Amino acid sequence: MTLEAAIRVRREGFDLDLDLAIAPGEVVALLGPNGAGKTTALRALAGLVPGARVRVGESTWDGLPAERRPIGVVFQDYLLFVHLTALDNVAFGLRARGTAKPAANATAREWLDKVGLAGFERAKPRTLSGGQAQRVALARALATSPLLLLLDEPLAALDASTRLRVRADLGRHLRDYPGHTLLVTHDPLDAMVLADRIVILEEGRVVQQGTPAEVVRRPRTDYVANLVGLNLYRGRANGTEVSLVDGGRLAVAEPATGDVHVVFPPTAVGLYPEKPAGSPRNTWPVTVSGVEHHAHTTRVHLDGTPPVLADVTTATVADLRLAPGDTLWAVLKATEVHTYPS
Template sequence: MSLQAEIRVSNGAFALDVDLEVAEGETVAVLGPNGAGKSTLLRGLSGLLRLDAGRLALGGRVLDEPATRTFVPPECRPVGVVFQDLRLFPQMSAVDNVAFGLRRRGLSRAESRFRATRWLERLGLADRADARPRALSGGQAQRVAMARALAICPELLLLDEPLSALDVGMRADMRRDLQRALASFPGVRIVVTHDPTEAFTLADRLVIIEDGRVVQTGTPAEVTARPRSHYVARFVGVNLLRGWADGSELTVEGGCTLRIPDTEHGEVWAGIRPRAVAVHKERPSGSPRNAWRCRLESLDVERDVLRLALAGKPDIVAEVTAAAFAELELRPGDEVWASVKATEIEVFPA
């Protein structure tokens, strides 16, 4: 069982042109900025949106192919969907929500409720079977939506921002439950998310979409090591610079020249981890560093470190400890110096 998708969809000025192959038992996380086409992709895969061109096949069975006028409606596809807003029917109990898809596929009411009850038991919700969605907690409602998607024994499971509706305290527990559910699901799994933790812990492979096109794909380790766009770099927490390498020198966009390891020639990307960027009130001396003047634009607190957005040539993000920041006595708008050792700059071909 595998998925082969050539998704061509136009919506006004926006066009989605994505090729996607996912193997049986593989979990793929689809990432991208707002408006990139992630939701459009899921709608095309689920059948909620017909393709303008291309081809969609699951396990060798064609589900949508405009050229041959083939289209299998959503309710007839072996596809389970967990929507971002869950879309539980408010007038139905939890067990009837789960049984809904089974009933639509022709099972009797008794058989549908029996199977739905079993799924709720598997997900630890046996005692909430008769509760309506408004009486469920966020985590319980999430489990009901997952049970509804899995109860139909789908060959393709689509999860749209599965944990976004939960608060931070519940997200970690639900992430573990979701990991277990995906591990026991034998089909093809696609997760749309904007959360790095979800992507890295749930997915075998990442697919990044920008402006309706795939810009990068690879394992979490591969994408983290060599981001191919500024969005990806921000997502994985890397400063990404583009420029021209000539031996041990890199000229970045804007004209700044940096010392780098003598490894590449020609057009390149340069990745710099924020923790490798040092911040000084005066120009540093006495060590072979790249140093340039910047202005502190803004700062954010993340766990036990501060992320400083520094405007200069080039712009860069630095991470410093709270103690180091206190010693610097900085405020937004202050002039500072940023410095990076040449050995901390990873260069790879553009």
């Protein structure tokens, strides 16, 4: 049965208004910038702050305190009990619910084995690596067979190399989990890899939701466009030309009409010191406002009408000697520009 939640939290200067539906076996990622309300939503579902009405079939959680809700939580810093062994940490929730110690320990051993920590039963949290601590926290959350699993930035405390491996392990466990999962994160890669559906939250409101592929292909806010690395504009289309809301015009290959979003990748933008000869369909003057060096490319921030991001090679940077204040020409093929209704 689908879990349905209506979350309404009001406090000075901020309102959270969020409706969520999570199907059995589904992983929903709640993604958004700092201050969007992600952690508040998680805490409301957990019963740690008032404001969430939760229904699963005929069962409701209204008024239930946190300790009586059928949930498991993995916190960003894991919050393992430092004085307890890994086995006792995993068994803690079962014991708190009245399970006898031998049965709780047996279940805890099974879960430590499932997460690849057989032989670590007597280890204390301070002796575990970050990845091992994360797996103990996950085992503790799942050992009670919760109806809802809440993951609060579960990979944020890990270094980059450990994160890659643990993300893959977490994805495998989530695929086997039959309950409802809400993943709260600010990392788009975690959301894209782990979630079946992504809900984008900004300033306490849902601004977009869909499968990872849908969100990547059709961002609807500047925040989402920045996450997925696309140039995004709003405009009004008339055939193969779009007049942009903030100034400028772009030619497109596929005719459209009415209000649209316009997107294209920074890699589609070419930069030239002089206006190119011939008749490229989108050419406009720009000024370099910033340069960011990445592993294999350089991202150039350009002011113009419209402003634009361009990803260029190191060789292009050397040829153009890019620096803030330089004036250039941006060139964009109409076939690289995509529109969809706004």
